[in-house]
Amino acid sequence: xxxxxxxxxxxxxxxxxxxxxxxxxxxxxxxxxxxxxxxxxxxxxxxxxxxxxxxxxxxxxxxxxxxxxxxxxxxxxxxxxxxxxxxxxxxxxxxxxxxxxxxxxxxxxxxxxxxxxxxxxxxxxxxxxxxxxxxxxxxxxxxxxxxxxxxxxxxxxxxxxxxxxxxxxxxxxxxxxxxxxxxxxxxxx
Amino acid sequence: xxxxxxxxxxxxxxxxxxxxxxxxxxxxxxxxxxxxxxxxxxxxxxxxxxxxxxxxxxxxxxxxxxxxxxxxxxxxxxxxxxxxxxxxxxxxxxxxxxxxxxxxxxxxxxxxx
Numbered sequence: 001x002x003x004x005x006x007x008x009x010x011x012x013x014x015x016x017x018x019x020x021x022x023x024x025x026x027x028x029x030x031x032x033x034x035x036x037x038x039x040x041x042x043x044x045x046x047x048x049x050x051x052x053x054x055x056x057x058x059x060x061x062x063x064x065x066x067x068x069x070x071x072x073x074x075x076x077x078x079x080x081x082x083x084x085x086x087x088x089x090x091x092x093x094x095x096x097x098x099x100x101x102x103x104x105x106x107x108x109x110x111x112x113x114x115x116x117x118x119x120x121x122x123x124x125x126x127x128x129x130x131x132x133x134x135x136x137x138x139x140x141x142x143x144x145x146x147x148x149x150x151x152x153x154x155x156x157x158x159x160x161x162x163x164x165x166x167x168x169x170x171x172x173x174x175x176x177x178x179x180x181x182x183x184x185x186x187x188x189x
Numbered sequence: 190x191x192x193x194x195x196x197x198x199x200x201x202x203x204x205x206x207x208x209x210x211x212x213x214x215x216x217x218x219x220x221x222x223x224x225x226x227x228x229x230x231x232x233x234x235x236x237x238x239x240x241x242x243x244x245x246x247x248x249x250x251x252x253x254x255x256x257x258x259x260x261x262x263x264x265x266x267x268x269x270x271x272x273x274x275x276x277x278x279x280x281x282x283x284x285x286x287x288x289x290x291x292x293x294x295x296x297x298x299x300x301x302x
Contacts, residue, residue, distance in 0.1 A: 026218045047214055052225055052226055052229065115205070115206065122201060123206055129202075145209075184199065
């Protein structure tokens, strides 16, 4: 995908080059968005939005990083913005708060379509726990587990050092252990 | 015993996404992206859409509302003042028109040759 020739054509507004990039990167973008928002329609909406942004902003892409890194960055930012907007809509508005039934803050149940059948139940519990992590830990863990990216790739996307990314992932795992432990202890009672 | 079991579940759960396949976008994504781009382009060209977006900004909407309230208040205050002046004027013009200054029948008779 990292062909400078395709990027050059895209910068000139070539729709065929755009189609090639959409074809090659669509699942990468969709899977990343899905990992963060954990909602299929929202992930589809974000994916479309990412490619529209790619087409409109390609002239500002300075090619200092790989195109995939740039696309991951746009996807992560749009997915997080989408979540914040949804959160505002959910809690926002005095009238809404007065007249609507208070929704639970507990994340909704989500089945990732790529998870093996025998691990579906545990994966759903893990995905709910991931939603409770701080934002940066959540992004790093999702990119590592869902997209299988290396520490260095995650560091490039998050504009961190590799050391900072490693420590982010260690903290994410420790927090997940605590959340899951609490969850299973409650189930045991 | 319970604690060991819980620790085992926790580790299994953390590893449950290992080996998961990448989720795939629905077919014909490119068509939907191009349609969205066209729709956004058409929307951006429409001046009414731009005007609507500008007016629906909370700051603009509140400022507009405040302006309407102030204009209404100013009109009401000026009307009250006008009404007071008009009443005085109307009374004096009625007095002139119907010669209310003539207060007795003798005065009227004295006016005749």
